[in-house]
Amino acid sequence: MKRRLTLISTLSVLCALLLGLVGPLGISAAQEQIQLTFWNYWDGKNGESIQALVDRYNEAHPEVHIENVYIGWGELLPKLQIAIAGGDTPDMAAADMAWMPLLANSGKLLPLTDLVASAAEPMDDFYPALLDVDTYGDVLYGLPVSTNNLELFINADLFTAAGLDPATPPTTWDELKEAAVACANPDAGVVGMELYTLPGEGLTWQFQVYLWQAGGDFLSEDLTSAAFNSEAGLKALNYWIDLIDSGAYSLSDWGLFGQGQSCMVMDGTWMVGIWADTLPFEWTTAPMPYPADGQPATNMGGEHMFIMAQDEARQQAAWDFMAWFTSPEIQTEWDMMTGFMPVRDAVATSEAYQTWIQDTEPRLQPFVAMQQYAHNRPPVEVYAELSDVFSGMLEQALYGQMSAQEALSAAEIAVNALLR
């Protein structure tokens, strides 16, 4: 009997221990202050910057408290989707622009059209190409809060060693190829111009730049069919194949420029900040060269902010913060803190911002100057799948398993099937 008691008491102690461990922890004091949560994936320096701005806003507005919650880039979209499924969403979030079609169609995003129209200060100078990503059926569901684009990076040490002058970068496709061939050094494993040739969005969004530069488009204007199987598409793809055939690039993994194994690469604004601290060689930037008979173009990324708050008081409080965060003054400061690029003309052309660029990081200048030529990737829900099949077909052409025309035709059929 006594032994049995020991057994039972041991078990109950174990159970108590477990229950104690699992006791609910979240205690929220009832306060009149409005509590808002703001999800985003800004980390490192960007994370510190948004936290500093949120802290400052909280201090100046005692009636609200915004909690800035960092969620990793890979985790934010699934977390938002689950939150939407459960109806328990954060009040605000900033997400990758590529996710906007999905999120906007969830029906949980607060329409901003009227709020923007009736804002105290005019908000009409956001870049239209950026707002396209937030607009569905004439309703605005978000605002851009940062952007970036792709331009040319040049390894000045390799350039000089090959007898080229990094101060006079190539400006046309012909000059780009010429410089790349001259600078490539196969014996040392150095390529002239690095291309992204692995299947995936990396290939698609790099190739789109060349496509737009050649005068083509990725999808038809009404976003219902593929438009890349055109003269321009063929010209762009043949240019890549020519870069490979001429020895300017040899097929390999991505990342050669960072290892000092490529003279040039087209990469994003954000790499300026990363490479400024990490690369052991001299490098510079230039606008991405385009065909003599083509047009300047680039691709863009960045984050867009939106409101998911449920009741009116919280929606208003969230909008107040959003209006403050997207205002020219705060955006100028934000861009200086993070190195992100302006989303509003008022910021890009402001003297404060221009002076800052010249003084601190002139290598950002080509990116800012070219932002006006930036296109956005087509805002369709199936974009990820579409990008996968497109890049898969292109890879076959780059590896010589299909002709350029065959690859584009095959990709057109596959993409149209996805869009149907």
Next chain:
Amino acid sequence: MRKWFRPGHLLIHLTLLAGVSIMVIPYLWMVTLSLKPQELTYSPPYLFPNTFEWQNYAQAWQAASFSRYYWNSGLVTLGVTAGQIVLCSLAAYAFARLRFPGKEALFLLFLGTMMVPFHAILIPSYLIIQRLGWVDTYTAMILPRMFSAFGIFLMRQYYEGISTELDDAAMIDGCSRLGIWWRILLPLTGPGLATLGIFAFMFAWNEFLWPLVVINDPDMRTIQLGLAMFQGRYGTQWTLLMAGTVTATIPTILIFLFGQRWFIASIATTGLKG
């Protein structure tokens, strides 16, 4: 006299050595990366560490509230492991020893749940947790994980390997059902419990998706969620990520080292000797 050299052995050892390198190289690679200066992350790779930047570890630890994440992971892992050991072995005892209607069907049903991929029930599970108001609690991370079909199956196999004569003898001496489980079966299935414990520990410690879904509060994050934070949209801090990963794998390696002999030990039959 024993021959010290046999061609056959050489072949076996070469094969084993190849196997060992396949197992060890990723770990070595992780340690090497974790000890690299950050500016060399992009330079050509090498396998053996030749720089020792120990401050990567300090930096990784401070980059986020890692001590908090360790505490959370520790609590959750402990809760899940203890829960599985107690509940799975109790359930297994019922399935192995008791007679009740629908026993076989119920057991098959339990085994069947192993075939349902977790992703399929992710959203419904989250909705249940949310309606219960358990989002951002340890309960959400521990409770649904305290039982597993695998654990029940494993323990039932162990119990069935032990002769019922022992039960009968104990019952004649006046031992209760629970008493038989506690005094006879548990002590004889040490290796089984250890195996179950190790599996539960590894599973809970490495679990990513479920905590990701039920935890929003940064203070409630587990170590695996913390590690994912080093991978950003605009670049990954590889040296810090690897330093964090090395520290995160230490508990699992320790558990495995100490539990190894249990893994290898066979089912106890000592009770029937003599």
